[in-house]
Amino acid sequence: MEKLGYHEGRNLDITRYSVGNAEGLATRYLLLELANKRHKFDVIYTVGTVPTLAAKKIVDPSQNVVFASVTDPILGGLIDNYDMPPSGNFTGVGFMVKVQERFKLIKRLMPKAKTLGLIYADMPQGVAYRKRVEDLLATDPNFKDMKVEFRSVPLVKGEQATKRMIMESRKYVEELNDKVDAFISPSDALGTDEEFPQMVGQLASKPLIGILKNDVANKRGALAVIYPDLESMGQHAANMVNMLFQGKTIKEIYPRWTDFGIVIDQEKAKQFNIAVPTSLQNNDIIK
Numbered sequence: 161m162e163k164l165g166y167h168e169g170r171n172l173d174i175t176r177y178s179v180g181n182a183e184g185l186a187t188r189y190l191l192l193e194l195a196n197k198r199h200k201f202d203v204i205y206t207v208g209t210v211p212t213l214a215a216k217k218i219v220d221p222s223q224n225v226v227f228a229s230v231t232d233p234i235l236g237g238l239i240d241n242y243d244m245p246p247s248g249n250f251t252g253v254g255f256m257v258k259v260q261e262r263f264k265l266i267k268r269l270m271p272k273a274k275t276l277g278l279i280y281a282d283m284p285q286g287v288a289y290r291k292r293v294e295d296l297l298a299t300d301p302n303f304k305d306m307k308v309e310f311r312s313v314p315l316v317k318g319e320q321a322t323k324r325m326i327m328e329s330r331k332y333v334e335e336l337n338d339k340v341d342a343f344i345s346p347s348d349a350l351g352t353d354e355e356f357p358q359m360v361g362q363l364a365s366k367p368l369i370g371i372l373k374n375d376v377a378n379k380r381g382a383l384a385v386i387y388p389d390l391e392s393m394g395q396h397a398a399n400m401v402n403m404l405f406q407g408k409t410i411k412e413i414y415p416r417w418t419d420f421g422i423v424i425d426q427e428k429a430k431q432f433n434i435a436v437p438t439s440l441q442n443n444d445i446i447k
Contacts, residue, residue, distance in 0.1 A: 163395075164402045175201070179211045203404050205397065206230075209255075209285045212238065216250065224410050227252030228397040229390075231347050232288035233415065245411045253396045256347050257386050257420040259292045263303050265386045265422060266342065266369055268437055269429075273341035277366075279311045279329045280346035286312070289347040309336055313350065322353045329356070333363045345371040345382070357381040367432045376423045383428040388418040 166172040203224045206212040212227045213236055219225055227250060233239045238250040266273060278293065280286035290310055297303055311332035316324045329350060333343070343360050345351035351371040360368045361381020368375075370382030400413050422440065429436050 161398050161401065164398060166402075166405075177211075179214065203401050205401060206252075209236065212236070212250075212252075213284060219249070221249050223249060224404050225250045225252075226397055226400045226404070226413075228393050229253075229255040229388075231256050231285035232292065235288040235291060236284065239415045242415050242417050244414060246413070246415060249410055251400060251410055251413045251415045253393045253400075253416055253418055255388055255393070255418060256289065256292070257388055258417060259289075259296045260300065261420065262344070262369065262386050263296060263306070265384065265440075266344070267303075267306075268440060269384055269424070269434055270342060270367070274306055275340045276306065276308045277311070277333075277336040277340035277343045278308050278346060279313060279332045279336075279343070279350065281325050281348045281350045282312050282315045283348055285348035286346050286350070308344075309340055311336065322349045323355060325350055326353060326355050326359055330359060330363060333360055337364050337366060340366055342366050342383075343368045345369065345375065345385075347371055354378070354380055367428065367434070373421065373423055376425045376428075379425070382425065383432065383434070384422065384424040386420055386422050389421055392419040 161172060168174055200223060203226055204215060204219060206215050206225060206227045207229050209231045212230050212233075215225060216236070216238060227233065227238065230236060230238065230252065231254070233250070233252065233254050234241060238248070240247050242254070266276070278290065280290055293308055297306060297308065311329070313325045313328045313332070336343070343364060343366060345356060345368065350356050354374065357368055357370050357375045357380040367383035368381060370376060370380070370385035371387065373385060373387040374380060375382035375385050396416060403413050404410070424436055424440060426436065
């Protein structure tokens with residue numbers, strides 16, 4: 161927002177709320193907080209799936225909402241589709257890279273891979289991503305020869321919740337290791353925690369396609385990742401907020417997919433006897 165000329169305390173007032181990963185608690189918290197406000201915000205900006213879904217339940221339909229980093233805003237009922245006018249009062253930038261792009265990367269790196277393992281948390285983000293994968297495999301002929309073995313980890317709440325879910329997922333990595341050609345990280349709290357790719361890298365003898373850039377860049381254990389560009393996500397969201405400030409209506413601001421990048425660990429590729437194709441060598445290569 162500063163790049164657009166806004167500075168907090170001078171020409172921008174911000175009221176911040178922080179909520180956890182439990183949608184029910186987030187809903188109740190926001191309901192109490194927003195009910196105490198006597199004025200309408202020019203825009204409510206939400207970050208993440210859980211707080212955005214909580215906001216959907218309690219925010220007045222006349223209130224403009226811009227979201228970022230929501231795993232699947234379509235399945236979450238926030239928007240009807242990307243790149244078209246919103247039918248409601250929500251618009252924003254999704255977190256998830258198109259599943260199709262992720263599977264294209266897998267086929268380019270590992271053309272012989274037929275079976276993938278996807279372990280996900282039983283939370284909105286994880287369930288939504290599984291449905292996206294299932295829909296892709298059922299409708300896109302380019303991936304008709306591929307299948308995914310899904311395993312679901314029960315949602316854990318409270319202290320150290322994600323770490324406890326990662327521990328629970330270990331048994332599925334061990335079970336699936338001999339059944340799959342590669343693992344893919346889920347687009348949920350499991351996949352975005354640095355300990356998940358580390359755990360898969362330690363237990364599995366098959367490569368992992370991560371979800372965040374640092375899964376490769378910081379040597380967390382992934383072979384490659386097609387990642388959401390978080391910086392551009394923030395820029396796009398800021399531009400949407402600015403358009404509202406400038407008088408545009410929410411229906412004039414189309415929701416959009418996130419921009420993405422690709423990064424590959426060359427050392428991991430050699431470990432798994434994978435020759436990185438020339439068409440991918442213009443992306444980030446970590447040696």
